[in-house]
Amino acid sequence: MSHPHAELGPPPPLPDGGLRVVALGGLGEVGRNMTVFEHDGRLLVVDCGVLFPEDAQPGVDLILPDFDYLRDRLDDIDAIVLTHGHEDHIGGVPYLLRLKPDIPLVGSKLTLAFIEAKLAEHRITPYTLEVREGQSERLGPFDCEFIAVNHSIPDALAVVIRSRAGVVLHTGDFKMDQLPLDGRITDLRAFARLGDEGVDLFLVDSTNAEVPGFTVPERDIAPAIDRVFQTAERRVIVASFASHVHRIQQVLDAAAEHRRKVAFVGRSMVRNMGLARELGYLHVPEGLVVDVKQLDDLRDDQVVLVCTGSQGEPMAALSRMANRDHQIRVGPGDTVLMASSLIPGNENAVYRVINGLMRWGAKVVHKGNAMVHVSGHASAGELLYCYNILRPSNVMPVHGEWRHLRANADLAVATGVPQDQVVLAEDGTVVDLVDGRARIVGAVPCGYVYVDGTTVGDVDESSLKDRRILRDEGFISVVVVVDSVTGKVTGGPEIHARGFGADDSVFDQVRPLVEAALDRAQTEGVADAHQLRQVVRRTVGRWVSDRFRRRPMIIPMVVEV
Template sequence: MGINVIPLGGLSEIGLNCTVIEDKSNAILIDAGLMFPEEDMLGVDLVIPDFTYVYDNAARFKALFLTHAHEDHVGAVPYLLEKIKLPVYGTKFTLGILQKKLDEFKINDVDLVEIETKKIYKIGNFKIEPILMTHSIIGGVGFAIETSAGIILHTGDFKIDQTPVDGKPIDLARLAYYGEKGVKLLLSDSTNALNEGFTKSEKKVGEAFYNIFKEVKGRVIVVTFASNIHRVQQIIDVASLTDKKVCIMGKSMVRNTSISKELGFLKDPKNCIIEESQLSDYPDDRLIIVTTGSQGEPMSGLSRIASKEHQKIKVKPTDTFIISAKPIPGNEKAVYRIINTLLKEGAIIYHDRNSQVHVSGHASKDELKILLGVVKPKYFIPIHGEYMMRMAHRDIAIDVGINKENIFMLDNGDVFELNNNVKATKKVPAGRVFVDGKGVGDVEDVVIRDRMQLSTDGFVIVILAFDSSSGELISGPDIITKGLTYEERSKKLINEATSMVKNLVNQCDLNVRMDSLELKKKIRKALNKFLYKKLMRNPMVLPIIMEV
């Protein structure tokens, strides 16, 4: 066994980022992220990677390295550490965010190792150096991993921003150092590979905030990701320039800003931040409220404001809302529904489609070309993105001179062997595990399909009672429907269905009537056929057979 690279998540999806790098005696994980449920994942709260391969090979896994603290990279860490003990390596801010998550899960015995750039961490046969990367969060890094097969470079999420808010641009010099040394394999962020040019600097958002803040006549409500502390810092900075006060609202926003202040990453030298209880002490035109809900989450601050359920904030025609984020694919309808509601209340709305109140944290085409040119990898695996994004990244790599035979489009679970015969040879278990309430993995695809069927076509319950000794039908069939038709208006249909089921039962011989499983199967098949013919619908049919 040489060196294997195994993506357990993050390919052909936005989220679930998790990669294994292993030799025959040691293995490390890079990131353990979650994904928020898609529209068809009814009732599911979160999605996490399938960690079966990690659990089955627990003795070889020596550490978990985190690139940054976004949920799609660290959100599944508590679920992983509930079943396996691993030291976790991350930057100061990343570990600060993670610690709060572990506290919520009551996980106390984790060895959290704070890492610094330009330092080498030896794990088994691997030497790992964190490299400073610029992203839409504090403390983002990539990793250069020296292995027996050569250097593997994992970028994490990044963009090339030469004027970042914290004054810490991407370390291109260190990337170039490894490029000259010789990078055997590059794994690189593909999120914005379809976007032309360069991603704009985060400072552009601060300029947009200033232009809005200085002109507004009422309150400003800024909605952004709770993890985007650079964005919050710019709000505070501009508030101090425009003589305004900032109130932080929402559980996750308050938690993350509190952590950032404690760790020294969020600064408020002019004491612009106020508590919720102080809102009434200031006129509306001096108030900036920062909250969550940029993705239209049902219980978020923005959603509760729009639905008039927020205890503190009621929409006024003089309010200005700034949605400082771009909807993640699949969330557009929820976000636009909220925007429409607020507009009907007379509020002014700024968002990514009508102003520069948001910039991405991911590299666009020209930045990806620069990184590929600096690193000069022999082999390349595009990661972090839908298949079309990764294909676009593949084409960019070909344009800058990487041999297309040396670019690999992997799927989650593929085992990529980095040795003399580079290839993807086999698969390990990989996929999606659904988290529903307190249940982890107990909701399978079949359950989701049942929920989909219930949500689209409703269900029909058929109740029958038989004499346990003679097999004679002594009660029913009684039919109850929900979500199929309005029963008061469909008595004729229900009566026809009842007669059809009764005739079916009477035609069955005694052996079938005494075999409840076989009888249920016949009733379900016949009633499905009947209802589809009448209504062109496929409700879930649930026969209930009682023996008396």
């Protein structure tokens, strides 16, 4: 397999007629999916998503793809194709459009509705081109054709990109539910036609490549949902993703069947379900959905709440219910249905919520004890179907950590794609499709860009390193005042600590050591603030390491008066 492991340099110029593929996100991680295609000096972007931080990136709100590769070439971008409306595919768009607001967005009706709602919050009105399955559009030198795929959000599309370099198929995220609720299956007939035509490069969703067999149909969770409604004594509280229209549809259907009223809770849930209903993706019987304020007039056994918070997000309604910090006071007889996945890394937070709800007496139904969730991604069995019907010349697994990409590559090889025509690339790896062969030719810088509060990119790796030290060890600050004329120490050392976990009185032990060290330094003629700070840092650092076996951040400050 082609493998980017050697140190890769900057790529050579793209040969005439070739197609360059650079993923700026989504390879080596689950999230911030973004792929840039280049041909004849023009660029096409497919998706622009966000990644949610994990424990090594504390306090960060979002992680963006690194747009540096595009910064000088914004005028070359003909369009941003959005395959579907999930955050990890559209969440980065507002930040890219801040750099150039008039790049056209191309996507299906629901996808555009979701991104336009998001952009409105950023006060951006985009140029859009709505497309649907079967449609073709010429976007600069790229001939694009859109193909229906089935996923955990309606109206998802795969995109075929034709150019002089050949035929490329990018699946976006997909699975192959053969009995989807909306009847809109992944268009294998179109895949077959492409296979006949010849696919030169196949970029394919790897998320579930490690999972053997086939992803179960969405409708197979209906019995478990029905059982919740049949046995619930009081309220039914459903937590799910705010974009999972079909999941919510099943909840609405069950609610109607069991003569309950439904209220949506949480900004994103209310907004998205409103849009989905308006555009005809969510079917709501007249009078079924009520405002949350109307719940007071209903008995508990007539009520369904649909909210976010299925990943244990501390500010979401569900977490607050678990902490009794919400107007809905969950108790015995209430049933909480967590109709969602459990994203790796969220286990502690999710179990904290489940334990909290159960401790108050609620029954909690979740994927660990009932069939209330199915994945949105194709498992290994489905991927094999795709490889066999497409018979692609070259394969590039996308969307996943290394283990997912590697498992997907192995599936391609198992169906007969030659080892050296399977490209295992990472974010920033440059892959050129030239004369029908895809090859790794170099790499471009591709870092993490952090959004924190209103800032983009200000929080960097060194800030995060500081945060990790502060998180694990806290800090000790030492202030010394120096006369700016004589250079003599005239005040301090004042010593304080936070997150260190000792009474400040403990520093009475080190204060004389600092004073002595400063005296010694000044006797030796040291007056420079930088050197004095070093003396303080060394003295306090050694003391705290010997005395406590810990390494808090030491912050020496020298103030001149």
